[in-house]
Amino acid sequence: MNLLFGRNASLQLRLIIAVVLSGLIMLGDRYTSGASTIRTSLNTFVSPLFYFANMPSEFLNWSSKNLDSRELLLAQNTSLKAKQLEQNAKLLEFQFLQNENLKLRALLNSSAKLESKKLVTKILSIHSNTYNQQVVINKGFLDNVVEGLAVVDDLGVVGKVVQVGSSTSRVLLMTDNTHAIPVRVLRNNIQTVVEGNGKLNQVELPHVPHSMDIRVGDILVSSGLGDIFPEGLPVATVTNIERDESKPFSKVYAQPIAQLDRIRLLVLLWSQQTKVNENDE
Structure with a gap:
């Protein structure tokens, strides 16, 4: 049997037959409804292939949008947390002493205390053991950080800056053996x-006389003495008192109000004395 497009058929004959068949198919598609039905069926059959072929592009677009949205949300979240820390640090300075300061200003006829400078910083690493409790932050003397700055979080006192580098600094936590804060009982x-x-979750009050009026649950705030910690910052809550009359002093233990095992963002506070020293320099 001789094939239509067999080896003996010429190229010209093949071309003529192909053109004729193409014309017939176009005419049939134009003037009959059967071709439309066939085309619709074919489109229905191959449509899943289009979706499948388009999946990588759709997935990449979806991933890109999600990544952009996530980065935007993270940036906004970080910015909001920094603002919240600044606001909370400001509240820590004034919430306990607002009424008292108003009375003192009226009594002394003096102007309101200048607002202290603040700087939000982030913890880079933690060095915590029984003999040394410090954290490293991402601010240094390039950010005008100096030794002795008070460090707080959104709850209370964390510690103070003890060593300053160009872009990092070390903060001594308030629970370190060498750290001490002058405080007063709020009550x-x-x-x-x-x-x-x-101990990361405990501090002590040394040389407390048996006659001192101090109770479990008392809140201790910074007294402002020492020119490091502004007055009125929450420091600790008294948790245990051991009074042994055979010993000269009572043992008083307290828990830091700041959650030192969860800190990540901190606020540096410049006291009035610190700013005066910077201006003198």
């Missing part, structure tokens, strides 16, 4: 000191 304004004892 009755009794002055005392809070010292670290190497």
